[in-house]
Amino acid sequence: MNASTSAAKATDITWHDGHVDRSHRETLLGQKGALLWLTGLSGSGKSTIAFHVEHALISRGVLAYVLDGDNIRHGLNSNLGFTADDRAENIRRIGEVGKLFVDTGVITVSSFVSPYRSDRDSVRSLLNTGDFFEVFINTPMTICEQRDPKGLYKKARTGEIPNFTGISAPYEEPTSPDLEILTENLSVDQAAGQIISLLERHNKISAVN
Amino acid sequence: MNASTSAAKATDITWHDGHVDRSHRETLLGQKGALLWLTGLSGSGKSTIAFHVEHALISRGVLAYVLDGDNIRHGLNSNLGFTADDRAENIRRIGEVGKLFVDTGVITVSSFVSPYRSDRDSVRSLLNTGDFFEVFINTPMTICEQRDPKGLYKKARTGEIPNFTGISAPYEEPTSPDLEILTENLSVDQAAGQIISLLERHNKISAVN
Numbered sequence: 001m002n003a004s005t006s007a008a009k010a011t012d013i014t015w016h017d018g019h020v021d022r023s024h025r026e027t028l029l030g031q032k033g034a035l036l037w038l039t040g041l042s043g044s045g046k047s048t049i050a051f052h053v054e055h056a057l058i059s060r061g062v063l064a065y066v067l068d069g070d071n072i073r074h075g076l077n078s079n080l081g082f083t084a085d086d087r088a089e090n091i092r093r094i095g096e097v098g099k100l101f102v103d104t105g106v107i108t109v110s111s112f113v114s115p116y117r118s119d120r121d122s123v124r125s126l127l128n129t130g131d132f133f134e135v136f137i138n139t140p141m142t143i144c145e146q147r148d149p150k151g152l153y154k155k156a157r158t159g160e161i162p163n164f165t166g167i168s169a170p171y172e173e174p175t176s177p178d179l180e181i182l183t184e185n186l187s188v189d190q191a192a193g194q195i196i197s198l199l200e201r202h203n204k205i206s207a208v209n
Numbered sequence: 210m211n212a213s214t215s216a217a218k219a220t221d222i223t224w225h226d227g228h229v230d231r232s233h234r235e236t237l238l239g240q241k242g243a244l245l246w247l248t249g250l251s252g253s254g255k256s257t258i259a260f261h262v263e264h265a266l267i268s269r270g271v272l273a274y275v276l277d278g279d280n281i282r283h284g285l286n287s288n289l290g291f292t293a294d295d296r297a298e299n300i301r302r303i304g305e306v307g308k309l310f311v312d313t314g315v316i317t318v319s320s321f322v323s324p325y326r327s328d329r330d331s332v333r334s335l336l337n338t339g340d341f342f343e344v345f346i347n348t349p350m351t352i353c354e355q356r357d358p359k360g361l362y363k364k365a366r367t368g369e370i371p372n373f374t375g376i377s378a379p380y381e382e383p384t385s386p387d388l389e390i391l392t393e394n395l396s397v398d399q400a401a402g403q404i405i406s407l408l409e410r411h412n413k414i415s416a417v418n
Contacts, residue, residue, distance in 0.1 A: 019260050020267045025274070028267060051228050058229045058237055063272075065234070065313045075335075076305040079298075089288075096285035097306055104274045106313060126284075 025105040031062050032204045033102035035095075035127060036195060039114045039174060040137030041166045042152055043144035045183050045191065049137060050111040052192040057107055062205050065101060067094055068111040082163065088119055095123030102131050107204060109195075115165045117172040130202065135195060136177040140184060141166050234314040240271050241413045242311035244304075244336060245404060248323045248383060249346030250375050251361055252353035254392050254400065258346060259320040261401040266316055271414050274310060276303055277320040291372065297328055304332030311340050316413060318404075324374045326381040339411065344404060345386040349393060350375050 026032050036053070038046040050066045057064035073080075077093055080086040091114055101108040114120050124132045144166070145153040156164030163169040174180070179198050181191050200207045235241050245262070247255040259275045266273035282289075286302055289295040300323055310317040323329050333341045353375070354362040365373030372378040383389070388407050390400050409416045 020263050020273075024267050025272060028270060028272060054229050058233050061237060063234060063237060063313070064229075065309075067309070071309060071312070075308060076302060093285060093302075097309065099284060100274075100276070100280060100306065100310075101313070103280070104272070104310070104313075104315060 022103050022105060025103075029063055029105045030206065031105060031107065033105045034107050034131055034133060034199060034202070034204045035098040035102050035123075036107070036109045036133050036135050036199075037098075037114070037120065037123060038109065038111045038135045038137055039120060039177075040139060041141060041144045041171055042113055042164075043147045043149060044137045044139035045188070046111040046113075046137045048188055049181070049183075049191045049195070050109040052188050053109055053195050056192055056196060057205070060205075060208055062107055063105070064107040064109065066109045066111060067097065067101075072097075072112075087116070088122075091116075091119040091123060092126075095126045098123070098132075099127055102127065107199065113165050113171070115169065115171040117175070120174070133178040133198060133202075134174050135198075136174040136180040137191075138173075138180050138182050143184065231312050231314060234312075238272055238314045239415065240314060240316065242314045243316050243340055243342060243408060243411070243413045244307040244311050244332075245316070245318045245342050245344055245408075246307075246323070246329065246332060247318065247320045247344045247346055248329060248386075249348060250350060250353045250380055251322055251373075252356045252358060253346045253348035254397070255320040255322075255346045257397055258390070258392075258400045258404070259318040261397050262318055262404050265401055265405060266414070269414075269417055271316055272314070273316040273318065275318045275320060276306065276310075281306075281321075296325075297331075300325075300328040300332060301335075304335045307332070308336055308340075311336065316408065322374050322380070324378065324380045326384070329383070342387040342407060342411075343383050344407075345383040345389040346400075347382075347389055347391050352393065 022033065038050055040046050047068055050068065054064045054066050072094060077090050080090050094110055094112065098108050098110055120134060148154060152161060152164065155161040156167040165171050179194060181194050183191055199205045231242065247259055249255050256277055259277065263273045263275050281303060285306065286299050289299050303319055303321060307317050307319055329343060357363060361370060361373065364370040365376040374380045388403060390403050392400055408414045
């Protein structure tokens with residue numbers, strides 16, 4: 001920071017001109033911003049894992065935040081429906097918000113089905129290299145449908161919900177995700193642990209002894 | 210910060226279920242989230258004051274972030290123009306993002322002309338009472354026009370820019386702002402100081418000895 005005196009009209013203060021940038025916030029927090037983009041079928045465990053990661057990070061003093069349907073679809077994206085255009089715009093806005101969070105220095109975990117490769121790739125291209133991590137929550141469809149926590153698969157099977165990912169609309173699996181979590185034989189804790197290890201490997205957070 | 214067990218891969222940990230909420234993040238940060246909504250004419254000094262506040266807060270260890278035209282209009286709201294509907298949607302989205310930032314525990318400073326009372330009131334109603342602060346940056350129009358840092362008033366006077374706030378479009382002054390800063394005889398440092406005092410009075414940040 002340079003000690004310029006430009007901004008103030010008062011004569012007796014020395015003001016440091018330059019703006020704060022991301023690195024100042026990251027130094028303050030002792031961590032580096034990242035957007036972990038969880039993608040997977042409905043019922044695959046994305047949100048459960050996302051909140052588990054958030055909890056684990058906060059518990060060790062790392063500022064983390066989950067973007068999910070609850071705080072996005074009812075807020076920022078409440079004026080979007082489920083047409084192809086609206087779905088793309090939904091993901092775009094989440095990506096842009098994620099970018100602001102990353103600039104703030106926050107470990108940001110997004111939890112959306114995001115079935116289309118092109119949408120996910122668009123988000124990747126919005127962010128700087130090294131800030132975006134595509135995390136494929138890979139849970140067999142049969143398990144997702146058995147769980148069916150919101151009863152959505154049942155409604156999709158009867159046609160009550162059209163264009164349901166995995167049933168009547170495609171899920172395009174990531175071809176080269178930054179992390180693929182095969183959840184079938186993992187506890188939630190283990191799944192979350194893989195994400196936390198990813199953050200450590202990329203020096204986004206300090207490893208815990 | 211508490212020394213709770215975290216989500217390591219170890220098998221001997223006790224996991225506390227339940228989600229993180231805003232208060233956990235605020236405890237971690239030692240501050241409380243707030244959205245300071247700066248409104249005022251073009252050239253009134255909003256952004257200068259916003260960045261000054263951000264810098265002062267970061268310097269004392271408070272996590273702060275500025276939402277302004279640079280990071281919003283070129284990103285999240287790049288698909289909005291300047292029709293009445295688009296202007297309202299612009300402000301709505303900023304309010305929704307501000308709400309997410311407040312939930313993260315960040316002191317958030319937004320810097321937009323936001324000339325319409327109804328738009329600003331809509332943002333206020335989005336947030337919880339006590340989280341939103343309307344800050345009127347009150348600088349006489351003659352001074353704003355003299356400064357004209359981006360040459361916008363000149364273009365508005367010649368008609369090159371239509372619907373320019375204060376010239377050919379209304380600026381609806383706040384009727385009961387949470388803070389009104391009469392900038393004319395203040396340094397930037399003094400103006401920023403008034404905002405920081407507001408945050409201290411509302412226990413959003415700790416007072417510095």
